[in-house]
Amino acid sequence: MTVESSSAARSTSRRNAGGGKQAARTSRRPKPEPSAESAAGPDMVQLLTPEGERVEHPDYSIEVSAEELRGLYRDMVLTRRFDAEATALQRQGELGLWPSCLGQEAAQIGSGRALRDTDYVFPTYREHGVAWCRGVDPTLLLGMFRGVNHGGWDPNSNNFHLYTIVIGSQTLHAAGYAMGVAKDGADMAVAAYFGDGASSQGDVAESFTFAAVYNAPVVFICQNNQWAISEPTARQTRVPLYRRAQGFGFPGVRVDGNDVLAMLAVTKAAAEHARTGQGPILIEAFTYRMGAHTTSDDPTRYRRKEELEAWEAKDPILRVRRYLDRTGGADDAFYAAIEEESDALGRRVREVIRTMPDPDGMAIFEHVYADGHSLVDEERAGYAAYLASFADHAAHEGN
Ligand SMILES: Cc1ncc(C[n+]2csc(CCOP(=O)(O)OP(=O)(O)O)c2C)c(N)n1
Ligand SMILES: [Mg+2]
Numbered sequence: 009m010t011v012e013s014s015s016a017a018r019s020t021s022r023r024n025a026g027g028g029k030q031a032a033r034t035s036r037r038p039k040p041e042p043s044a045e046s047a048a049g050p051d052m053v054q055l056l057t058p059e060g061e062r063v064e065h066p067d068y069s070i071e072v073s074a075e076e077l078r079g080l081y082r083d084m085v086l087t088r089r090f091d092a093e094a095t096a097l098q099r100q101g102e103l104g105l106w107p108s109c110l111g112q113e114a115a116q117i118g119s120g121r122a123l124r125d126t127d128y129v130f131p132t133y134r135e136h137g138v139a140w141c142r143g144v145d146p147t148l149l150l151g152m153f154r155g156v157n158h159g160g161w162d163p164n165s166n167n168f169h170l171y172t173i174v175i176g177s178q179t180l181h182a183a184g185y186a187m188g189v190a191k192d193g194a195d196m197a198v199a200a201y202f203g204d205g206a207s208s209q210g211d212v213a214e215s216f217t218f219a220a221v222y223n224a225p226v227v228f229i230c231q232n233n234q235w236a237i238s239e240p241t242a243r244q245t246r247v248p249l250y251r252r253a254q255g256f257g258f259p260g261v262r263v264d265g266n267d268v269l270a271m272l273a274v275t276k277a278a279a280e281h282a283r284t285g286q287g288p289i290l291i292e293a294f295t296y297r298m299g300a301h302t303t304s305d306d307p308t309r310y311r312r313k314e315e316l317e318a319w320e321a322k323d324p325i326l327r328v329r330r331y332l333d334r335t336g337g338a339d340d341a342f343y344a345a346i347e348e349e350s351d352a353l354g355r356r357v358r359e360v361i362r363t364m365p366d367p368d369g370m371a372i373f374e375h376v377y378a379d380g381h382s383l384v385d386e387e388r389a390g391y392a393a394y395l396a397s398f399a400d401h402a403a404h405e406g407n
Contacts, residue, residue, distance in 0.1 A: 049248060052262045052294055055269040058322040060330025062269075070273040074337035080121065080268050081328045081338070082346055084113040087137040088325065089350040090146045093357045094136075094153070098303040102361045103153045107134045111266070111298030114324030115231050117141060118271025119199070119293070123279055125167065127197045128189075130182040133171040134231075135201050142168040146353070147360040156367050158375075176202055176209030179228065183215040186224035186288075197282035199227045199275075205236020207252065208244045216256040216288070225282035227275065228253075228290040231265060233297035238310040250292035258288045265295030266324040296322070369395060 053065050072080075091108050098106040109116060112134070120141025123129065131138055139149055143166050151160035152171060159170035172178035182200030189196055206212055207230060219226040230249055234241050245252070253260030259281075263274045271293060278289045296319040300307050307316075332338040373388040 054264040068273040108299035114268035115265035115293035118268040119275040122275035130178040176206040176211040179215035197279040204232040219288035223287040226288040253290035260290035265293030
Protein backbone atom coordinates (compact mmCIF):
# COMPACT_ATOMS: atom_id res chain seq x y z
CA MET A 9 0.00 0.00 0.00
CA THR A 10 1.37 3.45 -0.92
CA VAL A 11 1.47 6.25 1.63
CA GLU A 12 -1.38 8.05 -0.17
CA SER A 13 -3.65 5.03 -0.39
CA SER A 14 -3.08 4.06 3.25
CA SER A 15 -3.98 7.56 4.49
CA ALA A 16 -7.02 7.60 2.17
CA ALA A 17 -8.11 4.28 3.64
CA ARG A 18 -7.70 5.67 7.18
CA SER A 19 -9.77 8.75 6.47
CA THR A 20 -12.52 6.64 4.82
CA SER A 21 -12.70 4.37 7.84
CA ARG A 22 -12.85 7.43 10.15
CA ARG A 23 -15.79 8.80 8.19
CA ASN A 24 -17.59 5.48 8.27
CA ALA A 25 -16.99 5.02 11.99
CA GLY A 26 -18.52 8.43 12.74
CA GLY A 27 -21.65 7.78 10.63
CA GLY A 28 -23.78 10.57 9.15
CA LYS A 29 -23.29 12.94 12.10
CA GLN A 30 -19.51 12.86 11.76
CA ALA A 31 -19.74 13.53 8.01
CA ALA A 32 -21.95 16.55 8.67
CA ARG A 33 -19.48 17.88 11.22
CA THR A 34 -16.48 17.62 8.90
CA SER A 35 -18.35 19.46 6.14
CA ARG A 36 -19.02 22.39 8.51
CA ARG A 37 -15.62 23.98 8.19
CA PRO A 38 -14.81 27.27 9.94
CA LYS A 39 -15.15 30.27 7.67
CA PRO A 40 -11.85 31.66 6.42
CA GLU A 41 -10.48 34.32 8.73
CA PRO A 42 -10.47 37.83 7.32
CA SER A 43 -7.07 39.44 7.34
CA ALA A 44 -6.69 42.34 9.75
CA GLU A 45 -6.15 44.61 6.76
CA SER A 46 -9.45 43.89 5.01
CA ALA A 47 -11.35 43.78 8.29
CA ALA A 48 -10.80 47.51 8.88
CA GLY A 49 -13.59 48.35 6.41
CA PRO A 50 -14.68 51.57 4.79
CA ASP A 51 -16.65 52.89 7.78
CA MET A 52 -13.55 53.41 9.90
CA VAL A 53 -13.01 57.02 10.96
CA GLN A 54 -9.63 58.34 9.88
CA LEU A 55 -8.33 61.93 9.89
CA LEU A 56 -4.61 61.32 9.33
CA THR A 57 -3.43 58.69 6.87
CA PRO A 58 -0.37 56.50 7.48
CA GLU A 59 1.44 58.72 4.96
CA GLY A 60 0.76 61.71 7.20
CA GLU A 61 -1.91 63.34 5.05
CA ARG A 62 -4.84 65.10 6.66
CA VAL A 63 -8.24 63.86 5.45
CA GLU A 64 -11.73 65.02 6.35
CA HIS A 65 -14.61 63.01 7.76
CA PRO A 66 -18.20 64.26 7.49
CA ASP A 67 -19.07 63.48 11.14
CA TYR A 68 -15.80 64.19 12.90
CA SER A 69 -14.04 67.36 11.94
CA ILE A 70 -11.41 68.72 14.28
CA GLU A 71 -9.18 71.77 14.36
CA VAL A 72 -5.83 71.03 15.95
CA SER A 73 -3.15 73.70 16.24
CA ALA A 74 0.50 72.91 15.50
CA GLU A 75 1.22 73.34 19.21
CA GLU A 76 -1.47 70.83 20.17
CA LEU A 77 -0.16 68.41 17.58
CA ARG A 78 3.36 68.71 18.94
CA GLY A 79 1.92 67.99 22.37
CA LEU A 80 0.26 64.79 21.14
CA TYR A 81 3.51 63.77 19.45
CA ARG A 82 5.44 64.38 22.67
CA ASP A 83 2.92 62.34 24.68
CA MET A 84 3.26 59.41 22.31
CA VAL A 85 7.06 59.50 22.13
CA LEU A 86 7.42 59.67 25.92
CA THR A 87 4.88 56.87 26.38
CA ARG A 88 6.81 54.71 23.95
CA ARG A 89 10.08 55.49 25.70
CA PHE A 90 8.67 54.70 29.12
CA ASP A 91 7.24 51.44 27.78
CA ALA A 92 10.60 50.47 26.22
CA GLU A 93 12.40 51.19 29.51
CA ALA A 94 9.93 49.05 31.44
CA THR A 95 10.35 46.18 28.97
CA ALA A 96 14.14 46.42 29.34
CA LEU A 97 13.86 46.52 33.13
CA GLN A 98 11.84 43.31 33.06
CA ARG A 99 14.59 41.71 31.01
CA GLN A 100 17.10 42.86 33.63
CA GLY A 101 15.10 41.18 36.38
CA GLU A 102 13.77 44.41 37.92
CA LEU A 103 10.14 43.66 37.03
CA GLY A 104 8.34 40.33 37.17
CA LEU A 105 6.25 41.10 34.10
CA TRP A 106 5.47 43.96 31.70
CA PRO A 107 2.56 44.36 29.28
CA SER A 108 3.81 46.63 26.52
CA CYS A 109 1.58 49.20 24.81
CA LEU A 110 3.89 49.47 21.78
CA GLY A 111 1.79 50.41 18.75
CA GLN A 112 -1.23 51.55 20.76
CA GLU A 113 0.05 55.03 21.63
CA ALA A 114 -2.40 56.90 19.39
CA ALA A 115 -5.41 54.95 20.66
CA GLN A 116 -4.40 55.80 24.22
CA ILE A 117 -3.12 59.37 23.87
CA GLY A 118 -5.91 60.45 21.49
CA SER A 119 -8.64 59.12 23.78
CA GLY A 120 -6.83 60.11 26.98
CA ARG A 121 -6.37 63.73 25.89
CA ALA A 122 -10.02 63.94 24.80
CA LEU A 123 -11.24 63.34 28.35
CA ARG A 124 -11.61 66.03 31.00
CA ASP A 125 -9.88 65.83 34.37
CA THR A 126 -13.33 65.49 35.94
CA ASP A 127 -14.17 62.39 33.88
CA TYR A 128 -13.33 59.00 35.40
CA VAL A 129 -11.27 56.25 33.76
CA PHE A 130 -11.29 52.49 34.35
CA PRO A 131 -8.25 50.95 32.60
CA THR A 132 -7.04 47.42 31.94
CA TYR A 133 -3.34 46.68 32.59
CA ARG A 134 -1.94 48.12 29.33
CA GLU A 135 -3.11 51.75 29.48
CA HIS A 136 0.27 53.38 30.17
CA GLY A 137 -0.47 56.17 27.67
CA VAL A 138 -3.84 56.90 29.24
CA ALA A 139 -2.22 56.96 32.69
CA TRP A 140 0.25 59.52 31.31
CA CYS A 141 -2.63 61.71 30.10
CA ARG A 142 -4.30 61.47 33.51
CA GLY A 143 -1.12 62.78 35.13
CA VAL A 144 -0.22 59.56 36.97
CA ASP A 145 3.56 59.49 37.47
CA PRO A 146 4.75 56.67 35.18
CA THR A 147 7.04 55.25 37.86
CA LEU A 148 3.96 54.48 39.95
CA LEU A 149 2.81 52.02 37.25
CA LEU A 150 5.81 49.81 37.94
CA GLY A 151 5.24 48.75 41.55
CA MET A 152 2.60 46.13 40.87
CA PHE A 153 4.70 44.59 38.10
CA ARG A 154 7.67 44.49 40.47
CA GLY A 155 5.46 42.81 43.03
CA VAL A 156 5.90 45.42 45.74
CA ASN A 157 2.32 46.71 45.92
CA HIS A 158 -1.20 45.99 44.72
CA GLY A 159 -1.69 49.09 42.62
CA GLY A 160 0.59 51.98 43.33
CA TRP A 161 -1.52 55.11 43.07
CA ASP A 162 -4.60 56.66 44.60
CA PRO A 163 -7.39 56.30 41.99
CA ASN A 164 -9.15 59.40 43.25
CA SER A 165 -6.11 61.66 42.82
CA ASN A 166 -6.36 61.52 39.05
CA ASN A 167 -9.76 59.89 38.47
CA PHE A 168 -7.84 56.93 37.13
CA HIS A 169 -8.75 53.58 38.63
CA LEU A 170 -6.15 50.92 39.44
CA TYR A 171 -5.06 48.55 36.68
CA THR A 172 -7.34 45.53 36.38
CA ILE A 173 -5.96 42.17 35.34
CA VAL A 174 -9.23 40.23 35.55
CA ILE A 175 -10.27 40.55 31.93
CA GLY A 176 -13.34 42.72 31.39
CA SER A 177 -14.28 43.18 35.05
CA GLN A 178 -13.45 46.89 35.04
CA THR A 179 -16.26 47.48 32.53
CA LEU A 180 -18.72 46.45 35.25
CA HIS A 181 -17.02 48.80 37.71
CA ALA A 182 -17.32 51.56 35.12
CA ALA A 183 -20.99 50.85 34.39
CA GLY A 184 -21.80 50.85 38.11
CA TYR A 185 -19.83 54.04 38.70
CA ALA A 186 -21.57 55.69 35.75
CA MET A 187 -25.01 54.65 37.05
CA GLY A 188 -24.08 56.55 40.21
CA VAL A 189 -22.93 59.53 38.16
CA ALA A 190 -26.28 59.53 36.34
CA LYS A 191 -28.18 59.42 39.66
CA ASP A 192 -26.11 62.33 41.00
CA GLY A 193 -26.69 64.27 37.80
CA ALA A 194 -22.93 64.91 37.65
CA ASP A 195 -21.42 66.46 34.53
CA MET A 196 -18.94 63.70 33.74
CA ALA A 197 -18.22 60.79 31.45
CA VAL A 198 -16.83 57.44 32.58
CA ALA A 199 -14.38 55.74 30.24
CA ALA A 200 -14.04 51.95 30.31
CA TYR A 201 -11.05 50.55 28.43
CA PHE A 202 -10.98 46.90 27.42
CA GLY A 203 -9.54 44.66 24.72
CA ASP A 204 -10.85 42.65 21.77
CA GLY A 205 -10.46 39.47 23.78
CA ALA A 206 -12.34 40.98 26.71
CA SER A 207 -15.29 41.60 24.39
CA SER A 208 -16.04 37.85 24.69
CA GLN A 209 -16.36 38.07 28.47
CA GLY A 210 -19.76 37.91 30.13
CA ASP A 211 -18.77 40.89 32.29
CA VAL A 212 -18.52 43.09 29.20
CA ALA A 213 -21.94 41.97 27.90
CA GLU A 214 -23.46 42.62 31.34
CA SER A 215 -21.88 46.05 31.56
CA PHE A 216 -23.27 46.88 28.10
CA THR A 217 -26.75 45.83 29.25
CA PHE A 218 -26.66 47.82 32.49
CA ALA A 219 -25.13 50.90 30.89
CA ALA A 220 -27.75 50.85 28.13
CA VAL A 221 -30.78 50.21 30.32
CA TYR A 222 -29.76 52.82 32.90
CA ASN A 223 -28.64 55.26 30.22
CA ALA A 224 -25.33 55.51 32.06
CA PRO A 225 -22.66 57.91 30.76
CA VAL A 226 -20.06 55.29 29.79
CA VAL A 227 -17.66 55.62 26.89
CA PHE A 228 -16.60 52.05 26.19
CA ILE A 229 -13.19 52.11 24.51
CA CYS A 230 -12.27 48.76 23.02
CA GLN A 231 -8.69 48.70 21.83
CA ASN A 232 -8.89 46.03 19.18
CA ASN A 233 -5.18 45.29 18.94
CA GLN A 234 -5.98 42.20 16.83
CA TRP A 235 -4.81 39.69 19.43
CA ALA A 236 -5.83 38.32 22.81
CA ILE A 237 -2.51 36.72 23.70
CA SER A 238 -2.33 34.18 20.81
CA GLU A 239 -6.02 34.32 19.77
CA PRO A 240 -6.80 36.56 16.79
CA THR A 241 -9.88 38.81 16.82
CA ALA A 242 -11.50 36.56 14.23
CA ARG A 243 -11.80 34.00 17.05
CA GLN A 244 -13.76 36.47 19.21
CA THR A 245 -16.39 37.73 16.82
CA ARG A 246 -18.14 37.27 13.48
CA VAL A 247 -19.07 40.94 13.24
CA PRO A 248 -16.89 44.03 13.60
CA LEU A 249 -16.69 44.73 17.33
CA TYR A 250 -18.17 48.24 17.12
CA ARG A 251 -21.40 46.72 15.77
CA ARG A 252 -21.91 44.78 19.00
CA ALA A 253 -23.23 48.01 20.55
CA GLN A 254 -26.21 48.08 18.22
CA GLY A 255 -27.65 44.91 19.72
CA PHE A 256 -27.56 46.52 23.17
CA GLY A 257 -29.21 49.68 21.90
CA PHE A 258 -26.43 52.23 21.82
CA PRO A 259 -24.15 53.56 19.08
CA GLY A 260 -20.78 52.14 18.13
CA VAL A 261 -18.06 53.58 15.94
CA ARG A 262 -14.87 52.13 14.52
CA VAL A 263 -11.86 54.43 14.54
CA ASP A 264 -8.39 54.11 13.11
CA GLY A 265 -6.70 53.49 16.42
CA ASN A 266 -3.29 54.39 14.99
CA ASP A 267 -4.57 57.87 14.14
CA VAL A 268 -4.27 60.14 17.16
CA LEU A 269 -6.46 62.85 15.60
CA ALA A 270 -9.31 60.48 14.82
CA MET A 271 -9.13 59.05 18.34
CA LEU A 272 -9.12 62.56 19.79
CA ALA A 273 -12.08 63.72 17.70
CA VAL A 274 -14.24 60.65 18.19
CA THR A 275 -13.56 60.35 21.93
CA LYS A 276 -14.33 64.06 22.45
CA ALA A 277 -17.68 63.59 20.70
CA ALA A 278 -18.37 60.34 22.58
CA ALA A 279 -17.59 61.89 25.98
CA GLU A 280 -19.91 64.78 25.16
CA HIS A 281 -22.60 62.27 24.13
CA ALA A 282 -22.24 60.59 27.54
CA ARG A 283 -22.08 63.82 29.57
CA THR A 284 -25.19 65.23 27.94
CA GLY A 285 -27.37 62.33 29.05
CA GLN A 286 -27.47 60.44 25.75
CA GLY A 287 -26.24 57.22 27.34
CA PRO A 288 -23.35 54.90 26.57
CA ILE A 289 -21.36 54.65 23.37
CA LEU A 290 -18.75 52.19 22.10
CA ILE A 291 -15.53 53.17 20.35
CA GLU A 292 -13.60 50.40 18.68
CA ALA A 293 -10.01 51.59 18.24
CA PHE A 294 -8.68 49.50 15.38
CA THR A 295 -5.03 49.19 16.26
CA TYR A 296 -2.22 46.70 16.69
CA ARG A 297 -0.17 45.27 19.52
CA MET A 298 3.30 45.52 17.96
CA GLY A 299 5.05 43.82 20.83
CA ALA A 300 4.43 40.61 22.71
CA HIS A 301 1.29 40.19 24.83
CA THR A 302 3.55 40.51 27.86
CA THR A 303 7.22 39.82 28.48
CA SER A 304 6.19 36.19 29.17
CA ASP A 305 4.95 35.77 25.60
CA ASP A 306 6.67 34.99 22.30
CA PRO A 307 4.48 36.18 19.40
CA THR A 308 6.77 34.64 16.76
CA ARG A 309 5.11 31.35 17.73
CA TYR A 310 1.69 32.39 16.39
CA ARG A 311 1.79 35.41 14.09
CA ARG A 312 3.40 36.12 10.77
CA LYS A 313 6.20 38.61 10.40
CA GLU A 314 4.44 40.10 7.32
CA GLU A 315 1.50 41.08 9.53
CA LEU A 316 3.77 42.97 11.89
CA GLU A 317 5.53 44.66 8.99
CA ALA A 318 2.20 45.80 7.50
CA TRP A 319 1.30 47.44 10.80
CA GLU A 320 4.75 48.96 11.28
CA ALA A 321 4.01 50.94 8.12
CA LYS A 322 0.97 52.36 9.94
CA ASP A 323 2.96 53.38 13.02
CA PRO A 324 0.98 55.96 15.02
CA ILE A 325 4.00 58.13 15.88
CA LEU A 326 5.55 58.08 12.43
CA ARG A 327 2.42 59.41 10.76
CA VAL A 328 2.24 62.44 13.07
CA ARG A 329 5.90 63.14 12.43
CA ARG A 330 5.29 62.95 8.69
CA TYR A 331 2.40 65.39 9.02
CA LEU A 332 4.44 67.76 11.20
CA ASP A 333 7.32 67.67 8.71
CA ARG A 334 5.00 68.11 5.75
CA THR A 335 3.35 71.17 7.29
CA GLY A 336 6.43 72.69 8.92
CA GLY A 337 4.82 72.18 12.33
CA ALA A 338 8.06 71.21 14.08
CA ASP A 339 11.76 71.89 13.66
CA ASP A 340 14.95 70.06 14.58
CA ALA A 341 15.17 71.84 17.92
CA PHE A 342 11.76 70.42 18.87
CA TYR A 343 12.76 66.85 18.03
CA ALA A 344 16.08 67.27 19.87
CA ALA A 345 14.27 68.55 22.98
CA ILE A 346 11.89 65.55 22.92
CA GLU A 347 14.85 63.22 22.60
CA GLU A 348 16.48 64.81 25.62
CA GLU A 349 13.25 64.62 27.60
CA SER A 350 12.91 60.92 26.68
CA ASP A 351 16.43 60.19 27.89
CA ALA A 352 15.75 62.01 31.15
CA LEU A 353 12.52 60.02 31.63
CA GLY A 354 14.40 56.78 30.97
CA ARG A 355 17.07 57.71 33.53
CA ARG A 356 14.43 58.59 36.14
CA VAL A 357 12.54 55.34 35.60
CA ARG A 358 15.73 53.30 36.04
CA GLU A 359 16.73 55.21 39.17
CA VAL A 360 13.30 54.87 40.77
CA ILE A 361 13.00 51.15 40.12
CA ARG A 362 16.47 50.39 41.47
CA THR A 363 15.78 52.22 44.70
CA MET A 364 12.17 51.08 45.12
CA PRO A 365 11.84 49.68 48.64
CA ASP A 366 10.67 46.14 49.20
CA PRO A 367 7.43 45.95 51.17
CA ASP A 368 7.37 44.73 54.73
CA GLY A 369 6.79 40.97 54.64
CA MET A 370 3.70 41.30 56.82
CA ALA A 371 2.06 43.89 54.55
CA ILE A 372 0.36 41.14 52.57
CA PHE A 373 -2.12 40.71 55.41
CA GLU A 374 -3.23 44.35 55.30
CA HIS A 375 -6.42 45.42 53.52
CA VAL A 376 -7.71 41.85 53.09
CA TYR A 377 -10.85 42.72 55.06
CA ALA A 378 -11.94 46.17 56.14
CA ASP A 379 -12.52 45.03 59.73
CA GLY A 380 -10.10 42.12 60.08
CA HIS A 381 -10.86 38.40 60.09
CA SER A 382 -9.92 35.55 62.42
CA LEU A 383 -8.46 33.45 59.60
CA VAL A 384 -6.24 36.31 58.44
CA ASP A 385 -5.17 36.88 62.07
CA GLU A 386 -4.23 33.21 62.33
CA GLU A 387 -2.30 33.28 59.06
CA ARG A 388 -0.52 36.48 60.08
CA ALA A 389 0.60 34.92 63.38
CA GLY A 390 1.72 31.74 61.60
CA TYR A 391 3.75 33.68 59.05
CA ALA A 392 5.32 35.87 61.74
CA ALA A 393 6.41 32.71 63.60
CA TYR A 394 7.81 31.29 60.37
CA LEU A 395 9.86 34.46 59.72
CA ALA A 396 11.04 34.48 63.34
CA SER A 397 12.27 30.89 62.96
CA PHE A 398 14.95 32.16 60.55
CA ALA A 399 16.22 34.59 63.20
CA ASP A 400 16.33 31.73 65.75
CA HIS A 401 18.16 29.57 63.25
CA ALA A 402 20.70 32.30 62.48
CA ALA A 403 21.32 32.85 66.21
CA HIS A 404 21.80 29.10 66.69
CA GLU A 405 24.29 28.94 63.79
CA GLY A 406 26.16 31.87 65.27
CA ASN A 407 26.68 29.98 68.55
C1 LIG B 1 -11.07 36.55 33.55
C2 LIG B 1 -9.72 36.31 32.96
N1 LIG B 1 -9.56 35.28 32.09
C3 LIG B 1 -8.35 35.06 31.54
C4 LIG B 1 -7.27 35.85 31.87
C5 LIG B 1 -5.91 35.59 31.22
N2 LIG B 1 -5.63 36.65 30.24
C6 LIG B 1 -4.80 37.67 30.53
S1 LIG B 1 -4.66 38.76 29.26
C7 LIG B 1 -5.72 37.85 28.29
C8 LIG B 1 -6.05 38.30 26.89
C9 LIG B 1 -6.76 39.61 26.84
O1 LIG B 1 -6.85 40.04 25.52
P1 LIG B 1 -7.51 41.41 25.16
O2 LIG B 1 -8.76 41.62 25.92
O3 LIG B 1 -7.59 41.47 23.69
O4 LIG B 1 -6.47 42.50 25.72
P2 LIG B 1 -4.96 42.75 25.28
O5 LIG B 1 -4.11 41.92 26.21
O6 LIG B 1 -4.80 42.36 23.86
O7 LIG B 1 -4.70 44.21 25.52
C10 LIG B 1 -6.15 36.72 28.97
C11 LIG B 1 -7.04 35.71 28.40
C12 LIG B 1 -7.48 36.89 32.80
N3 LIG B 1 -6.49 37.71 33.16
N4 LIG B 1 -8.71 37.11 33.31
MG1 LIG C 1 -6.28 42.36 22.36
